[in-house]
Amino acid sequence: MIDIKHLSKSFNDQKVLDDISLHVNAGEIFAIVGHSGAGKSTLLRCINGLERFSDGDLMVLDKEVKTLNERGLNELRSQIGMIFQNFSLLNQKNVYENIALPMKVWGYSKEAIQKRVDELLNLVGLESKKFVYPKELSGGQKQRVAIARALTLNPKILLSDEATSALDPNTTKSILELLQEINIKLGVTIIIVTHEMDVVKRVASRALLLEDGKVIGLGRIEDLFLRPDEKMMRFLGEDEELPAEGVNIRLFFPSNVSYQPIVTQMARELNINFNIVWGKLEKLNDHVVGSLVINVDEEASLKITDYLHEKTEVIWEAL
Numbered sequence: 001m002i003d004i005k006h007l008s009k010s011f012n013d014q015k016v017l018d019d020i021s022l023h024v025n026a027g028e029i030f031a032i033v034g035h036s037g038a039g040k041s042t043l044l045r046c047i048n049g050l051e052r053f054s055d056g057d058l059m060v061l062d063k064e065v066k067t068l069n070e071r072g073l074n075e076l077r078s079q080i081g082m083i084f085q086n087f088s089l090l091n092q093k094n095v096y097e098n099i100a101l102p103m104k105v106w107g108y109s110k111e112a113i114q115k116r117v118d119e120l121l122n123l124v125g126l127e128s129k130k131f132v133y134p135k136e137l138s139g140g141q142k143q144r145v146a147i148a149r150a151l152t153l154n155p156k157i158l159l160s161d162e163a164t165s166a167l168d169p170n171t172t173k174s175i176l177e178l179l180q181e182i183n184i185k186l187g188v189t190i191i192i193v194t195h196e197m198d199v200v201k202r203v204a205s206r207a208l209l210l211e212d213g214k215v216i217g218l219g220r221i222e223d224l225f226l227r228p229d230e231k232m233m234r235f236l237g238e239d240e241e242l243p244a245e246g247v248n249i250r251l252f253f254p255s256n257v258s259y260q261p262i263v264t265q266m267a268r269e270l271n272i273n274f275n276i277v278w279g280k281l282e283k284l285n286d287h288v289v290g291s292l293v294i295n296v297d298e299e300a301s302l303k304i305t306d307y308l309h310e311k312t313e314v315i316w317e318a319l
């Protein structure tokens with residue numbers, strides 16, 4: 001669906017995207033994550049041809065973007081919807097007119113436009129706001145209008161640039177649920193650019209982590225967050241203070257074992273005590289995963305690692 005190979009881009013002398021390679025599969029919700037200035041929006045703008053790049057290849061919907069002329073780019077963009085943090089609605093037009101705009105530009109008949117807008121108003125749950133102007137809508141409702149507008153031409157891809165960053169947590173949740181529904185019901189591939197880890201964990205199946213234009217992580221959400229490597233830990237700001245005495249063991253609980261009472265059972269069966277240093281359970285997409293750091297003496301650590309190996313599916317590492 002989207003295939004990026006060794007893409008680099010500079011503004012003047014500043015390299016803002018540095019050797020990015022990535023594949024987005026049809027039908028997935030993929031996240032591009034990074035702190036401010038990491039290059040997320042620039043990468044998104046390269047994908048829909050709004051930004052040219054200096055090196056590398058970028059295939060979107062079987063088209064090499066850098067070879068497209070203006071007409072080719074317009075056609076490509078008609079298959080890619082986009083939503084933004086600030087909604088980008090036209091304030092002097094009502095909800096109906098805002099959603100109808102792309103179809104009007106492409107010359108569709110009035111009947112076709114009416115039918116499609118009504119379908120989309122139903123999808124985003126705003127039938128009652130059809131003739132209302134943006135200033136009378138809440139932030140969440142404005143984003144729903146923007147989502148409907150982005151879907152007007154039946155795009156295969158939806159690009160979301162910080163679409164929930166200006167919304168409160170409950171509204172964010174409802175907009176993310178709507179995006180998931182669109183992904184599943186309409187089969188639209190969604191790329192979410194965000195600096196909010198909660199957004200990523202809630203809806204994305206895979207993510208690209210960007211830092212200063214470079215890829216510092218790429219993979220399944222469960223792998224990235226359950227077993228973060230050093231770069232990922234720094235990225236998440238999760239520095240750990242570990243006891244200097246004894247042995248520290250980190251236990252990873254994949255989703256298939258995260259609800260099992262493994263730790264207490266192990267303590268009882270081995271008849272050992274340990275200190276819990278740090279731990280968390282997290283909901284990633286639809287899975288609950290967890291990690292726990294325990295501190296034990298040398299002798300107990302051998303018993304524990306043998307037990308974990310023989311009797312459980314828990315993954316562990318000594319720190």
Ligand SMILES: Nc1ncnc2c1ncn2[C@@H]1O[C@H](COP(=O)(O)OP(=O)(O)OP(=O)(O)O)[C@@H](O)[C@H]1O
Nearest residue numbers: 011012016034035036037038039040041042043195
């Ligand atoms: N048109 C431009 N001209 C010059 N520099 C630019 C331009 N657009 C972006 N940049 C620079 O490129 C870098 C990446 O910007 P980009 O907006 O892609 O980052 P981002 O990760 O989306 O950040 P944010 O979350 O703050 O929007 C920044 O250093 C920015 O200053």
